[in-house]
Amino acid sequence: MQPFFITSSGTGTGKTLVTTALCWQLRQAGKYVSALKPVISGFDARDAENDTARILRSCGLPAEPKMMDIISPWQFKTPLTPSMAARAEEKPMVDMDKLVAFCRDYHVLKSDFLLVEGVGGVMAPMTKKHTVLDWMVALNWPIILVVGSYLGAISHTLTALETLRTNGLKVAALVVSESFPADVSLADTTMALENFVPRDVPIVKIPRLRDGAEPWKDVPSISWIVESANK
Ligand SMILES: Nc1ncnc2c1ncn2[C@@H]1O[C@H](COP(=O)(O)OP(=O)(O)O)[C@@H](O)[C@H]1O
Numbered sequence: 001m002q003p004f005f006i007t008s009s010g011t012g013t014g015k016t017l018v019t020t021a022l023c024w025q026l027r028q029a030g031k032y033v034s035a036l037k038p039v040i041s042g043f044d045a046r047d048a049e050n051d052t053a054r055i056l057r058s059c060g061l062p063a064e065p066k067m068m069d070i071i072s073p074w075q076f077k078t079p080l081t082p083s084m085a086a087r088a089e090e091k092p093m094v095d096m097d098k099l100v101a102f103c104r105d106y107h108v109l110k111s112d113f114l115l116v117e118g119v120g121g122v123m124a125p126m127t128k129k130h131t132v133l134d135w136m137v138a139l140n141w142p143i144i145l146v147v148g149s150y151l152g153a154i155s156h157t158l159t160a161l162e163t164l165r166t167n168g169l170k171v172a173a174l175v176v177s178e179s180f181p182a183d184v185s186l187a188d189t190t191m192a193l194e195n196f197v198p199r200d201v202p203i204v205k206i207p208r209l210r211d212g213a214e215p216w217k218d219v220p221s222i223s224w225i226v227e228s229a230n231k
């Protein structure tokens with residue numbers, strides 16, 4: 001099974017959109033996909049649009065509380081980074097060793113692909129001492145980095161890429177999901193990025209989609225990113 005970790009330059013950029021689109025597209029192609037959102041904040045099990053529910057729905061699974069507890073064992077109601085949410089709710093911080101073991105244990109299940117959506121951006125605090133970067137380094141899985149096309153996104157993107165690279169992580173693809181509103185076009189953003197992004201990192205564009213109940217179905221084909229990495 002080929003695992004991937006989906007991270008981004010910041011929160012609200014398109015990680016869930018990319019994760020759900022990959023689940024949907026790979027399943028349409030007859031592949032077995034497991035997807036996890038191990039840590040979720042701002043979580044309300046009754047909200048059908050929470051990340052966990054979206055991931056389950058894109059995998060054709062029921063978005064029931066029992067299923068949500070399986071793929072998202074660390075849940076916080078507060079919409080803050082996990083360390084702050086834990087503090088606000090007077091709950092223990094996420095145990096990083098247990099979190100890494102949880103992801104690795106899923107890895108032994110038989111699927112063609114395992115997708116793990118992180119939280120926030122590359123260096124969002126998980127505990128008082130750890131960020132998402134520590135989680136990714138411990139797993140050492142290929143990374144799918146999701147970024148936007150807003151003014152400023154290029155610097156955020158290159159900073160995130162450089163951080164991943166200097167920490168020895170392999171970036172399988174850079175996905176630019178069109179921001180709205182945006183002062184810069186998607187085409188201009190990706191053209192500028194091409195000058196700085198290493199040649200072996202494919203840059204994939206997702207244009208702004210119309211609002212829909214199942215946005216993952218409207219994303220252009222991106223599953224080749226993971227299928228080519230699996231060869
Ligand atoms: N290209 C896009 N077109 C339309 N909506 C998008 C696009 N990219 C992201 N969004 C929307 O922006 C919001 C944040 O995206 P999401 O995937 O939840 O980000 P993240 O998981 O990184 O926090 C969601 O409502 C999502 O559907």
Ligand SMILES: [Mg+2]
Pocket residue numbers: 015016017051117
């Ligand atoms: Mg998300």
